[in-house]
Amino acid sequence: MAIETVTSTEAFKTLVEEIKASEGYREPVAFGIARVDRGQKNADKVLQANYAIVNWKENYGSAAIFIKALQESRVEVDFSGSEFVATIGDEFVKNAMNAFTPYLAEAVGEAHKNVQVIKTLAAMEDIGRNFRITFLFEDAAPRSVEAVYLKLYALSLGKAPLRGVNLNGAFGVLSNVAWVGNKPYELEYLRENEIEMKLNGTFPNIDSVDKFPRYLQHIIPADNTRILDTSKVRMGAQLAPGTTVMPGASYINFNAGTLGPVMVEGRISSSAVVGSGSDVGGGASILGVLSGTDGNPISIGENTLLGANSVTGVPLGDGCIVDAGIAVLAGTKIRIDEDQLEKIKAANPEADLEDKTVFKGAELQGLNGIHYRIDSLSGEMVARRSTREVKLNEELH
Template sequence: MSQTLYSIAFGVGTQNRQGAWLEVFYAQPLLAPGAELVAAASSALGYTGGNQTLAMTNHQAHDLAGALKQIDAAQAALLTRLAESRKPLVAVLLAEDAAPATTPEAYLKLHLLSHRLVKPHGTSLAGIFPLLPNVAWTNEGAVDLGELAERQLEARLKGELLEVFSVDKFPKMTDYVVPSGVRIADTARVRLGAYIGEGTTIMHEGFVNFNAGTAGPGMIEGRVSAGVFVGKGSDLGGGCSTMGTLSGGGNIVISVGEGCLIGANAGIGIPLGDRCTVESGLYITAGTKVAVLDDQGNLVEVVKARDIAGQNDLLLRRNSQSGAVECKTNKTAIELNAVLHAHN
């Protein structure tokens, strides 16, 4: 069988005692795999088309490793290792970028983001939450919450401790992938499904959600919420809350261009262009009334913040006397007027 796939991945994961998937680890997920690899995988696994999650035996992994030796040495080496696993194996083959339908599919989508194969909102995550079980993340891996008390007792009876780090649908990214060229001061504050670009530094209070991230290089000292993508050379000040969509798969993307500075305790609900500054403590939503000033400080027009969304070289601040939100630009009043009326 020969066909084009959106993605393919071979993984090892954790199931509860009923055989339901809790999580899956994909060491080398592929985007747009080659036709020869797809044909070999289809033959070995009995793939018949569409988006499928297929249980994979150790024997199948071994046979597929042999079939791929001359096609993809890296995938062959991975499958050779997987063939030795005492944990359950799975193969996910996605013919198209549709909403995930199984837990292994959902984990593959999150891996594609954290492996930098797709950017935030670059793959469908619609309906992902029900597919991600809420589990206890422990020093022994993922544990079903219904089995946690018994596992804790078993550990104590052996003189051991089962430590629970968090109870959540999302694990921390670094338990699955550490992208090259990044610094993360507190790994618990970056979820799997975050896209962390080369040269990014995330300080201790920085947080990056799934389906969000940074192009890098830049520094994150505040919160990057789902749906937000921060451009190169930007600095999100400590305690800032960059507001994007609250769940994956939405249609709204809050992008932050290159060279931006969002001050401490500031927040945005609109995308920014390049070289924009939002002063500390200022929170901008799409409906915020903004007094637009020219380069001489004269009032040009009062607009809603959504009307200046995505523009470059903006300074957003609050007037210390009147309390009005102001936007100053290096553009002339005539140029800015043309931009504003183009939105109307």
């Protein structure tokens, strides 16, 4: 069996509708074709998936064609689970090429990227067994390396929002490997060959040992984004255009990142999100759900400044300032003078702040326009209305 050459866009659309209407068919929420890196010792173990294109709640027609092309290549597609992954071969490529025929000529540049993938595969003599296709039928906990990577791509490409993807158990799915350039090596393989490699001078130059690769191994950032050291951004991080990541003490973990231009010289831990125009100062730490926030993921608003070596363990609103070297945690006691409290209330009309003079950090979380500082003569932590403008949401007030 095979898909025959489709000769018009109308015929293509008809074919897609037929496939979608077939019994048991289920529309994937995400899919993509990846070149995979396999274990040197255990070739059945996938160590990494390199997606040329990731489809996330889009391009359902191409998904239908890919599913049909698999089926016509005698691969039974299992729609019953949350995900399905299969090795593709030349027969799959031939089927997909036939189906995509009406689009082959125009599939260049930004147009028809899935078709470009098939064209590129068709141009290879034998695609071997290192190309895999992944379908996610729902956003459940990932069960395969290919599914984890598809989700990390979705985050890093900005196709899925931060904290918007189910990555439960991802650490258990991925193998811990030695990364040599873009290539992952099984540690056991290195151990077995250590004597020979050391004596022959071919022991590899390992960049890192981790379950995750780095962002720049897979993602091409926007023209105005800068990452001064690739080790500072893990795959699965999301960087809005205009973000700059300096090489000092900075780090952006997976499922963390920025929503607009942000200067990053500190740590954005997993699940933390920083708003547009904010500044994460040198050595500043935004705590993550696994490090001191009681599972409370931290959002930093827009136009907020985290001073050098400050530590932030509570969410902050827009236009805030945390002074250099200060730690604001959920339990930190903070004095607010009466006049400043009035100004803070004015900047946060929707907040319901008690009339008192000492607040815990957690009570102030998410508020706009607060300047956290320490009185250097008394050692007292105080909060004031910051000098930074806060744009109030006019619709609310």
